[in-house]
Amino acid sequence: MYPFDVKIPTDLAAARKAFEDADDGLFLAGGQTLIPVMKQRLAMPGTVIALERISDLAGIKAGGSEITIGAMTRHAAVAADPDIAKAIPALAKLAGGIGDPQVRNRGTIGGSLANNDPAADYPAAALGLGATIITDKREIAVDQFFKGMFETALDAGEIITAVRFPMPECAAYVKLQHPATRFAMVGVMVAKVGSTVRVAVTGAAPSVFRATEMEAALTLKFEPNALDGITIAADGLNNDIHASREYRAHLIGVLARRAAQEAIS
Amino acid sequence: MPAIKLRVNGREAAAEVDERTLLSTFLREQLDLTGTHVGCDTSQCGACTVDIDGITAKSCAMFAWQADGAAITTIEGLADGDKLHPMQAAFREHHGLQCGFCTPGMVMTAVDFAKRNPDPSDDEIRHALEGNICRCTGYHFIVDAIRTGAKAMRG
Ligand SMILES: Cc1cc2nc3c(=O)[nH]c(=O)nc-3n(C[C@H](O)[C@H](O)[C@H](O)COP(=O)(O)OP(=O)(O)OC[C@H]3O[C@@H](n4cnc5c(N)ncnc54)[C@H](O)[C@@H]3O)c2cc1C
Ligand code: FES
Ligand code: FES
Numbered sequence: 001m002y003p004f005d006v007k008i009p010t011d012l013a014a015a016r017k018a019f020e021d022a023d024d025g026l027f028l029a030g031g032q033t034l035i036p037v038m039k040q041r042l043a044m045p046g047t048v049i050a051l052e053r054i055s056d057l058a059g060i061k062a063g064g065s066e067i068t069i070g071a072m073t074r075h076a077a078v079a080a081d082p083d084i085a086k087a088i089p090a091l092a093k094l095a096g097g098i099g100d101p102q103v104r105n106r107g108t109i110g111g112s113l114a115n116n117d118p119a120a121d122y123p124a125a126a127l128g129l130g131a132t133i134i135t136d137k138r139e140i141a142v143d144q145f146f147k148g149m150f151e152t153a154l155d156a157g158e159i160i161t162a163v164r165f166p167m168p169e170c171a172a173y174v175k176l177q178h179p180a181t182r183f184a185m186v187g188v189m190v191a192k193v194g195s196t197v198r199v200a201v202t203g204a205a206p207s208v209f210r211a212t213e214m215e216a217a218l219t220l221k222f223e224p225n226a227l228d229g230i231t232i233a234a235d236g237l238n239n240d241i242h243a244s245r246e247y248r249a250h251l252i253g254v255l256a257r258r259a260a261q262e263a264i265s
Numbered sequence: 266m267p268a269i270k271l272r273v274n275g276r277e278a279a280a281e282v283d284e285r286t287l288l289s290t291f292l293r294e295q296l297d298l299t300g301t302h303v304g305c306d307t308s309q310c311g312a313c314t315v316d317i318d319g320i321t322a323k324s325c326a327m328f329a330w331q332a333d334g335a336a337i338t339t340i341e342g343l344a345d346g347d348k349l350h351p352m353q354a355a356f357r358e359h360h361g362l363q364c365g366f367c368t369p370g371m372v373m374t375a376v377d378f379a380k381r382n383p384d385p386s387d388d389e390i391r392h393a394l395e396g397n398i399c400r401c402t403g404y405h406f407i408v409d410a411i412r413t414g415a416k417a418m419r420g
Contacts, residue, residue, distance in 0.1 A: 001285045006267055006330060035287075035326050036308050048284070050331065076320075100396025101374065102311060105320045106327070180309070182395065 022047035029111035071110025128189025128200030274342030311397035351417035361410030363401035
């Protein structure tokens with residue numbers, strides 16, 4: 001690692017100021033992505049601004065038909081939260097399936113969404129459930145948030161403060177996990193929110209995306225067999241030592257059917 | 266350089282640390298607590314697992330300054346004098362180790378897991394070990410050890 005300065009603000013205003021004052025500032029949330037990436041010198045911030053002592057960023061609030069999760073909420077806290085387990089069990093299950101216990105104890109929802117790893121789980125939850133990303137400046141509808149591999153709509157220095165999820169009628173997330181890291185080779189979130197059906201796919205392409213043909217079919221009939229005959233083109237999907245793009249295309253169909261089944265049962 | 270103050274295995278520690286110093290490096294090189302092992306240094310193997318304020322973390326994936334104010338338990342803090350912690354005793358009884366390199370992290374993970382899940386199934390034990398890699402044992406005896414250790418911990 002190259003040398004860097006450290007700032008540990010206790011409120012958002014101070015975090016913003018630290019970013020403005022820094023030459024090359026980067027926020028540190030759970031560090032489960034950033035610290036390994038700094039060791040590899042793929043990230044070389046001049047100043048690391050730790051978010052973990054900003055109390056406004058923690059906590060889970062359930063109210064009405066929505067659940068709001070603070071950006072610094074750890075994966076383990078989402079997995080264990082009784083309100084989430086009741087209102088969006090698919091989200092609790094997804095969080096409980098990220099990485100391993102130690103990673104879940106440190107990694108945060110804000111960090112995962114800001115990072116937008118192509119194989120990460122939370123992007124599928126946010127896109128599949130139609131979440132709203134709340135930052136220190138504005139609210140961003142999830143359909144405008146993910147912009148490509150490791151890219152989001154966040155401006156430089158913009159801080160995710162929370163994520164708001166609508167409570168779905170039903171939802172399920174199924175992934176085929178990489179056996180070592182547990183990242184998604186492919187993961188599919190199927191959800192019915194009000195009368196809208198959303199199908200979000202992670203792991204398969206450079207960034208999470210919605211399978212619109214599947215959404216249309218499930219809107220007509222919310223059953224796994226509604227997806228029969230729909231194929232996903234392999235063109236443009238990820239192709240690596242873990243899985244070919246053809247295999248990933250096939251997996252999307254299989255996992256979407258499983259998720260639809262789990263959502264209705 | 267950040268100045269930090271923390272409790273490690275019940276003892277106060279105060280030090281100045283370089284911004285880049287990982288918690289694992291701090292424990293091993295500044296406090297001489299070499300029981301915390303560094304296997305991969307890339308967040309994969311879990312040999313560096315320690316308990317921070319009641320929650321396990323891979324200490325190679327934290328900066329030392331992030332632990333300012335925390336209470337940390339490492340493998341050295343488990344035994345009561347010469348008396349092994351029940352989980353350590355269970356690892357010995359079941360031969361839950363071969364070379365022993367992964368063992369500190371395995372035991373730290375197991376103790377935390379058994380506190381939350383006092384009567385686990387073998388399946389739950391195996392899932393709890395997803396962040397801990399052992400290249401020797403094939404895991405069976407580790408699972409046996411954790412089942413016995415959890416039982417001993419619940420008394
Ligand atoms: C062994 C291992 C296995 C893993 N397995 C999985 C898996 O199965 N599924 C999965 O989805 N993930 C997995 N992860 C990734 C893990 O979930 C990370 O915790 C997560 O991707 C990043 O969150 P973090 O809180 O650690 O963020 P950090 O590493 O601290 O930050 C990541 C990036 O986000 C930025 N950032 C963080 N918080 C904010 C914020 N509030 N506002 C703006 N920018 C912010 C940072 O500046 C940085 O660029 C794994 C990681 C490891 C080490
Ligand atoms: S040394 Fe920390 S996870 Fe391997
Ligand atoms: S006993 Fe050798 S690595 Fe586990």
